[in-house]
Amino acid sequence: MIKIPGYIIDDIIRQAQDELPDETCGLLAGTGNVVHKRFAMTNTDHSPEHFSFDPYEQFQALRSARSEGLELIANFHSHPATPSRPSIEDIRLAYDPDILYLILSLAAETPILKAFRIQNGISKEETIEIVN
Numbered sequence: 153m154i155k156i157p158g159y160i161i162d163d164i165i166r167q168a169q170d171e172l173p174d175e176t177c178g179l180l181a182g183t184g185n186v187v188h189k190r191f192a193m194t195n196t197d198h199s200p201e202h203f204s205f206d207p208y209e210q211f212q213a214l215r216s217a218r219s220e221g222l223e224l225i226a227n228f229h230s231h232p233a234t235p236s237r238p239s240i241e242d243i244r245l246a247y248d249p250d251i252l253y254l255i256l257s258l259a260a261e262t263p264i265l266k267a268f269r270i271q272n273g274i275s276k277e278e279t280i281e282i283v284n
Contacts (some may be wrong), residue, residue: 153227154267155250156180156187158263160280165263166258167192168230171278177203179210180226180254181217186283188222195229200240203229226267228254235259236266246270252278 160180168176179191191213195203217224231239236257238246246253249271257264267278 153188153281154185154254155283156215157284158282160187160190162264163190163192164254164256164265166230168232168258168263171195171199171230172258173232174198174243175200175203175230176231177205177229178227178257179205179213179217179223179224180228181213181220182225183222185225185227189217189220191216200232224251226252226254228256228265229254229257232258236264238268243270243273243275248276254280 167178174195177195178193180187181191182188193209194206195199196206202212212259214224234257236255238255242253252267253270254267265280267280268275269278
């Protein structure tokens with residue numbers, strides 16, 4: 153389970169909508185399973201089908217999180233036209249079994265955000281709890 157403040161979910165949705173038709177991406181930092189901060193990242197691929205983090209931004213996010221006593225607990229990206237589930241490429245590139253992978257689908261009228269733990273090529277959906 154991951155606990156995310158509603159305003160952070162709103163920010164992820166807004167970021168994804170603003171960056172259409174490309175996928176958006178970012179990192180979430182917090183303590184334990186509670187998110188405290190979102191780091192919006194640049195999708196250096198500028199693609200509607202895949203993403204890559206800007207390495208400099210990724211390093212800056214890690215430094216910022218550590219300086220605030222937080223750890224990176226999840227990453228997120230959007231699927232502009234496909235469901236909220238890990239693609240074959242998402243699973244292949246999921247190198248860290250200790251974080252959650254959040255995928256926001258914009259394929260339907262209402263955005264759908266889901267969280268997954270991906271380990272050894274297998275994805276398992278996790279619960280997202282919206283907190284204040």
